[in-house]
Amino acid sequence: MPEASPLIPSRDRDLRAVLLCVAALTVARLVALFATPLQLYPDEAQYWLWSRTLDFGYYSKPPMIAWAIWATTAIGGDGEAWVRLSASLFQAGATVVVFLIGRRLYTPAVGFAAAALYALMPGIQLSALVAATDAPLLFFLGLGILAYVGLQDATQARKPWRAAGLGVALGLAFLSKYAAIYFVIGLGLHLAFSRAARAAWTWPAAVSAILAFAIVLAPNLAWNATHGFATFQHTAANAAWSGVQLFNLSEMGLFLGSQLGVFGPIPFVALLLGVGLAFARRRISENDLLLMCFALPPLLIVTGQAFISRANANWSGAGYLAGAILVAAWLVRWRARRWLIAAIAIQAAVAAFFLVSVISPAVADKAGLANGLKRARGWDQMTQLILDRAEREPDLSAIAVNNRFLFYAMSYYGRDRLRMGGPPLTSWLLMEGPRNQAETTAPLTAALGRRVLMVSYEGWRRPEMQADFTAASGLEIGSVRLDNRRKRRVEMFIGEGFAPRPRDPVSGLPGRPTPP
Structure with missing residues (x-):
């Protein structure tokens, strides 16, 4: 120099x-x-x-x-x-x-x-x-x-x-x-x-x-x-020891x-x-x-x-x-x-x-570091897979997911398709009240629950989701490959007549679901 x-x-x-x-x-x-x-x-x-x-x-x-x-x-x-x-x-x-x-x-x-x-x-x-x-x-x-x-x-x-x-x-x-x-x-x-x-x-x-x-x-x-001091409560919850x-x-x-x-x-x-x-x-x-x-x-x-x-x-x-x-x-x-x-x-x-x-x-x-990148892969493809299923279903009143990560990813990668006047993206609540911003701002309600495309991330809590409807049909499993060893999976079904069961007053969780 x-x-x-x-x-x-x-x-x-x-x-x-x-x-x-x-x-x-x-x-x-x-x-x-x-x-x-x-x-x-x-x-x-x-x-x-x-x-x-x-x-x-x-x-x-x-x-x-x-x-x-x-x-x-x-x-x-x-x-x-x-x-x-x-x-x-x-x-x-x-x-x-x-x-x-x-x-x-x-x-x-x-x-x-x-x-x-x-x-x-x-x-x-x-x-x-x-x-x-x-x-x-x-x-x-x-x-x-x-x-x-x-x-x-x-x-x-x-x-x-x-x-x-x-x-x-x-x-x-x-x-x-x-x-x-x-x-x-x-x-x-x-x-x-x-x-x-x-x-x-x-x-x-x-x-x-x-x-x-x-x-x-x-x-x-x-x-x-x-x-309600929401940000402070969330910060405190992150440090909780329970x-x-x-x-x-x-x-x-x-x-x-x-x-x-x-x-x-x-x-x-x-x-x-x-x-x-x-x-x-x-x-x-x-x-x-x-x-x-x-x-x-x-x-x-x-x-x-x-x-x-x-x-x-x-x-x-x-x-x-x-x-x-x-x-x-x-x-x-x-x-x-x-x-x-x-x-x-x-x-x-x-x-x-x-x-x-x-x-x-x-x-x-x-270098064996694929696991560190998995959260930055597959969201676009997963979003399009779900929205493609929604387009094939007539007269949907809403799309509801049970995972906040999936909700946010779909909000971003589905932004253009969701703006076109289709069914709104909502969040299914496992507990009696909301636990994150997705559940707070866009909960699945009875008013939107006439005919819903329900999406269970990795199959988590699908029986409870099905039990919240008077009828559930059309189960479909979709997946997106992230790398040579990993893939992301969702289980989708149509729920009709959203009537969520009462949650336990102590745990906040729904009771034992009846078989779908």
């Missing part, structure tokens, strides 16, 4: 280099997005369905993901790539923010290394290519940390403005995912452990941060208040092992080693302490949840933006250049393989 002009300030050269690298990686991701044959995950289809009706909240998530999908599809249409486009842009922004934080707290070299570790993190590869809540969450959390870092040494006149920026960023993070609560925990820990952090705040700054945060979040709180074995060491071990694949093997081991050394030496620098307060709570809390109940591998992701900066700073400080290069090289190889697999899923199939 030719030497940069000495007329360009060093800080500008550093930032320009990062921007060029991020732009190149983002272009590669966009190529993969527009070239992949992989279909939307059902959750992505659900978020797309939300984006058709803009609101300040939705059943299971805050509104940011729906807003982002609305914006990108308004530009390019409803194709899969446009539904997912914002993820790559949010992660590009988050990578630049990581560099800016690392440069400000340490050196440009640390900032650049941190940006590389973050951008190539295995978990980020998936996050940058799917429509989900993690990408906007990490971007706005990063902006919040950047504003907080700037607040530490801001002048008295600038503190209220920096604090307001922090409040806005935190509010937008909460509008992305309620896991933004980890930022609040980290902020509280930093204030508790750092006298310098407490001294950085003034009353005008604190008021500015709280007001800005409240103004941004208020519409979502108002929406929840008028919808129906699982408590105090499970194997679950905790599996979760910790999964973090090698989320954060990367070398960065995760370096993070654990650095934390251990810091506590053993009882000496932590102010900048390290700040980042540790934001990086460790998600990992520790979710590890505890995995031990007590269960936890998904990505639930700790809110801590890895700060964690990438911390690991980069430690590896540079330890002069572990070879380990840093090895970490970046390994993660770059994983990122390259992931992009190739997205463009050509057969590569992943040959």
Whole structure:
């Protein structure tokens, strides 16, 4: 690479280099997005369905993901790539923010290394290519940390403005995912452990941060208040401990092992080693302490949840933006250049393989990873199979499915055919009341139950479905092949005279069905 002009300030050269690298990686991701044959995950289809009706909240998530999908599809249409486009842009922004934080707290070299570790993190590869809540969450959390870092040494006149920026960023993070609560925990820990952090705040700054945060979040709180706090209840239900074995060491071990694949093997081991050394030496620098307060709570809390109940591998992701900066700073400080290069090289190889697999899923199939792609295959074909059956049936009053994933996938992949005035798509309720947004917004009712095409996903609960009708006929089994070993199956029948049996007052489930 030719030497940069000495007329360009060093800080500008550093930032320009990062921007060029991020732009190149983002272009590669966009190529993969527009070239992949992989279909939307059902959750992505659900978020797309939300984006058709803009609101300040939705059943299971805050509104940011729906807003982002609305914006990108308004530009390019409803194709899969446009539904997912914002993820790559949010992660590009988050990578630049990581560099800016690392440069400000340490050196440009640390900032650049941190940006590389973050951008190539295995978990980020998936996050940058799917429509989900993690990408906007990490971007706005990063902006919040950047504003907080700037607040530490801001002048008295600038503190209220920096604090307001922090409040806005935190509010937008909460509008992305309620896991933004980890930022609040980290902020509280930093204030508790750092006298310098407490001294950085003034009353005008604190008021500015709280007001800005409240103004941004208020519409979502108002929406929840008028919808029975649906999003909060769903978030709490995800963390519920019922129906699982408590105090499970194997679950905790599996979760910790999964973090090698989320954060990367070398960065995760370096993070654990650095934390251990810091506590053993009882000496932590102010900048390290700040980042540790934001990086460790998600990992520790979710590890505890995995031990007590269960936890998904990505639930700790809110801590890895700060964690990438911390690991980069430690590896540079330890002069572990070879380990840093090895970490970046390994993660770059994983990122390259992931992009190739997205463009050509057969590569992943040959590597034995087909199971990881099954949720992104077959939904279009399954939708058309069901709608073809519906077209062959005269005088249908509705189509009803018993699986929310199938409902969302059909809403997306059947959008053109469903708009043509045929029978509406509805959701059959197993329990007395709705358990998800599909059942809440489009339940099968007696008014729609005259003659219904009933669809049982994988044959689940078909006898109970048949027993909810006075007559059931025309059973047909359809399937779609996902790969050489797997296929997706549905069982369809015509139900006439929808008269759902009373549900048990204790379990909420229907009684024992009579033979069809």
